[in-house]
Amino acid sequence: MKYLLMICAGEDREASTPRMGIDQWVEESDRAGTRLLGRPLDPPETAATVRVRGGETLLSDGPFAEAKEYVAGFDIVDCADLDEAIELAANHPVAAFGAVEVRPFFGEFDFPDAAREWARTEPSESWALFMCLDGIPATDEEEAAIRAGSIAWGERLTERGTMIVGQPLAHADTATCVRVDGGETLLSDGPFVEAKEFIGGFAILQGVTRQEAIGLAAEHPLAAYHRVEVRAFEDA
Amino acid sequence: MSGPGASSSAAARAAADTAFREEWGRIVAALIRRTGDWDLAEECASEAFAQALDSWPRDGTPARPGAWLTTVASHRALDRLRRARRGGELLETIGRDPLGPLHDEEEDRAMGELLEEPDEIEDDRLRLIFTCCHPALALEARVALTLRALAGLTTAEIAHAFLVSESTMTRRLTRAKSKIARAGIPYRVPPAHLLPERTAGVLAVLWLLFNEGYSASAGEQLVRAQLCEEAIRLTRALVTLMPDEPEASGLLALMLLQHSRRHARVDQHGDLVTLEDQDRGRWDAGEIAEGLAVLGAALRHRAAGPYQLQAAIAACHAEAPDPEATDWEQIAALYEVLGTVMDTPVVHLNRAVAVAMAGDADAGLEIVERLDRGGELAQYHLLYATRADLLRRRGDREGARDAYGRALELAGTEPERRFLTRRLAELGTDR
Numbered sequence: 001m002k003y004l005l006m007i008c009a010g011e012d013r014e015a016s017t018p019r020m021g022i023d024q025w026v027e028e029s030d031r032a033g034t035r036l037l038g039r040p041l042d043p044p045e046t047a048a049t050v051r052v053r054g055g056e057t058l059l060s061d062g063p064f065a066e067a068k069e070y071v072a073g074f075d076i077v078d079c080a081d082l083d084e085a086i087e088l089a090a091n092h093p094v095a096a097f098g099a100v101e102v103r104p105f106f107g108e109f110d111f112p113d114a115a116r117e118w119a120r121t122e123p124s125e126s127w128a129l130f131m132c133l134d135g136i137p138a139t140d141e142e143e144a145a146i147r148a149g150s151i152a153w154g155e156r157l158t159e160r161g162t163m164i165v166g167q168p169l170a171h172a173d174t175a176t177c178v179r180v181d182g183g184e185t186l187l188s189d190g191p192f193v194e195a196k197e198f199i200g201g202f203a204i205l206q207g208v209t210r211q212e213a214i215g216l217a218a219e220h221p222l223a224a225y226h227r228v229e230v231r232a233f234e235d236a
Numbered sequence: 237m238s239g240p241g242a243s244s245s246a247a248a249r250a251a252a253d254t255a256f257r258e259e260w261g262r263i264v265a266a267l268i269r270r271t272g273d274w275d276l277a278e279e280c281a282s283e284a285f286a287q288a289l290d291s292w293p294r295d296g297t298p299a300r301p302g303a304w305l306t307t308v309a310s311h312r313a314l315d316r317l318r319r320a321r322r323g324g325e326l327l328e329t330i331g332r333d334p335l336g337p338l339h340d341e342e343e344d345r346a347m348g349e350l351l352e353e354p355d356e357i358e359d360d361r362l363r364l365i366f367t368c369c370h371p372a373l374a375l376e377a378r379v380a381l382t383l384r385a386l387a388g389l390t391t392a393e394i395a396h397a398f399l400v401s402e403s404t405m406t407r408r409l410t411r412a413k414s415k416i417a418r419a420g421i422p423y424r425v426p427p428a429h430l431l432p433e434r435t436a437g438v439l440a441v442l443w444l445l446f447n448e449g450y451s452a453s454a455g456e457q458l459v460r461a462q463l464c465e466e467a468i469r470l471t472r473a474l475v476t477l478m479p480d481e482p483e484a485s486g487l488l489a490l491m492l493l494q495h496s497r498r499h500a501r502v503d504q505h506g507d508l509v510t511l512e513d514q515d516r517g518r519w520d521a522g523e524i525a526e527g528l529a530v531l532g533a534a535l536r537h538r539a540a541g542p543y544q545l546q547a548a549i550a551a552c553h554a555e556a557p558d559p560e561a562t563d564w565e566q567i568a569a570l571y572e573v574l575g576t577v578m579d580t581p582v583v584h585l586n587r588a589v590a591v592a593m594a595g596d597a598d599a600g601l602e603i604v605e606r607l608d609r610g611g612e613l614a615q616y617h618l619l620y621a622t623r624a625d626l627l628r629r630r631g632d633r634e635g636a637r638d639a640y641g642r643a644l645e646l647a648g649t650e651p652e653r654r655f656l657t658r659r660l661a662e663l664g665t666d667r
Contacts, residue, residue: 189374
């Protein structure tokens, strides 16, 4: 089963001793074959939030939620079950001072070869798009249109080699937050930030400029109802 | 009209009742493993019991009620799966998405195995306990799920016991089951490296369940008393399933020893009676004897944890024929050890009482003052009630009065407030 591990930093929490370093964590989970892809992100200050209202693209700088906690990076992992994903998350050094949110994807999907390739190389002109849902209810017809539109958007970008991987996440109710304190794993039910808004899907784009990425984000059907956050990768 | 028919039908109903309590968890647990569908498992178990209530009074109680119920529930499950498959095939033929993967003969065979009561069934119940108490679920969801799936309480009963609306409880249960399915919470007994932590988690849920019933902090003692009995029953089952886990036995002993005092701890007005003032003749001798035996067996493992230590403390009280005979030195010593494995302010507060009762009131008060300065128990009425009691025993009536006043401001239930008011009045006034 595939999970997205969202590495959340910025919490006001004193660091307890990390179980191992990030490099070591990456190495070990790669060796175990559980980690499919993952990278740290630029700080949220460099993010762009894209909304489309009345046909007009509204752009704002910074992350979508004014929260102390932010997603500092993410990993896609393939685990037998939630217990295995939790263990992996608990071993991540950030769990000792921030939190790692473990979220299942919405449904199974084949991990694309392009993503394997991308994971092995230095990312250039690559962007992470987070679909941030803020609970604005859409009618059933609208929901169906959003679903169909999202699939078409993904297929179009995959075909031209822009989208490396993109997948909706299971509802925030299925999230588990993992923290480590003094060697003890502490779990909490629900996403890492207690807010109306939560991350409902994500995609990685490559080979486009920031401006183009923002334009593509605006074309995503969710931008008309919610927001899409465009994040840069560290050192990209 | 009453005749032999009526009494045998009453007997059949009683048999169905007993079978329900004993078999519900087993049947649900086995059906979940076979079908992976919690709702289906609960519904089929419910239908089997409804059918028992209908046919046992008429046809007589079967020789093996558990096997009868398992068979009926399994057939129901099989029927439903077949119907779902037919529905899926039908949808496919008219060009729509099937409901899910088709069930093949293998699945039928797997369901058929259920009818043969495989040894797996006991393990199933343990799987179910660990899954209901999985730490990735919210604590309140773990408690609710345990009562629903294992103890067979209805959603309405659980909602009533926790003083929330039925729709809130339905949502809580639905959300928990959906998380189990969609987040991939495994249906299993955890592997060895996770087992100690997860077992502690299961025991914590059962202990919380017991205390919800025992302390009834939100009133409504009658409906909540059932929670104590369910907690004891579930813990007893856990002890059978994990005979080598002394903390599970320790928890069972602790519950039994606490529960043995239930009739003596409140008077006819519903007011609390302190351990010292309780009529020990009203303690349940049977539960005490069982509690002591279970504890004795647990302690032989020589791995005393928090539950065994607390049970040992409860045993000291249970074994004293009158308050004066209480071995307070032993109790203080046990609290000292407990404080090292369970370093919480409440444990230290209880240690303070024991130390004072063992003869050193000053040392006891000193612990209380230290806790007060720590501030963690600032909103806990028993901190002030304890201080008041220790001051009263030392003859400091003024100090005791102040402390009782503070305790009274913080006390949660009516009986607690009445008790404190009475104590305050007993101090009299020297103004």
